[in-house]
Amino acid sequence: MFLSNLRKSFIASTLLLIGCSACWIWQKNENKPVPLINEEKSGTPFSTKEPEIFQCEVVTTTGDSSTSYFFARKQGKWRYDLRYGDTDQVSEVLDDKDYLISYRKKTYAERPPDNNKEGENSSLEEFTSGLLNQGHSTGFQEIGRENNLVRYHARINDSDTSEVVITFDPIIGLPVKQEFYSIAGEKKTLAFTVELRNFTPDVDDSVFAVPAGFRKVSVDEFRKAS
Secondary structure (H helix, E strand, C coil): CCCCCHHHHHHHHHHHHHHHHHHHHCCCCCCCCCCCCCHHHHCCCCCCCCCCCEEEEEEEEECCEEEEEEEEEECCEEEEEECCCCCCCEEEEECCCEEEEECCCCEEEEECHHHCCHHHCCHHHHHHHHHHHHHCEEEEEEEEEECCEEEEEEEECCCCCEEEEEEEECCCCEEEEEEEEEEECCEEEEEEEEEEEEEECCCCHHHHCCCCCCEECCHHHHHHHC
8 A cells, every 4th residue: 555655645644644633623613514625616715736847845743743745746757755854754756667765774666657647646736735625614814915925814614613824825826834723712722734845846857866876676575664
């Protein structure tokens, strides 16, 4: 499962982790959910569409714990990293072949790219809009502009006990920060944050290369070591 679907694995696991950490924000809300799919259906005042060429980090923070991910895409090539920057960082890269890379083991495995079509879908869009979908955000309201960024307030299922504050960057056309809060009376508590960092519309081809000196192993060996 891990090897055949790394992209969906880390997105799903992160959404599950965040959802479990913050489910108490909206679990008491009995209003009918309004799916946040796109601007036409939801009235979302900003885009979550993934650019054709880009690279960035996504950092999720709950309390004192943070996890980083890396995304890159360029002309049919793509890369997704789980636990980015840590010693146990794992990558999936589609270039001339489909590569699976372990930085802790300094190994990699390869498969024909036709065996994996996951990269044809938009992972960053899934990540950003997927997080918003968890809370079924509705009622977006612009609350300020500063340093070329636009901030929006959104209530979750029209609840008075939860809200999301979204910071949107019109230059790159994506949300760069999402803050999920719980509200109890006059007290507002930050449950978790998702930030898009170090975004650039330029990607060097070396981003999609297997690191020098890494040992090639079979897919089965890679699976057993992961």
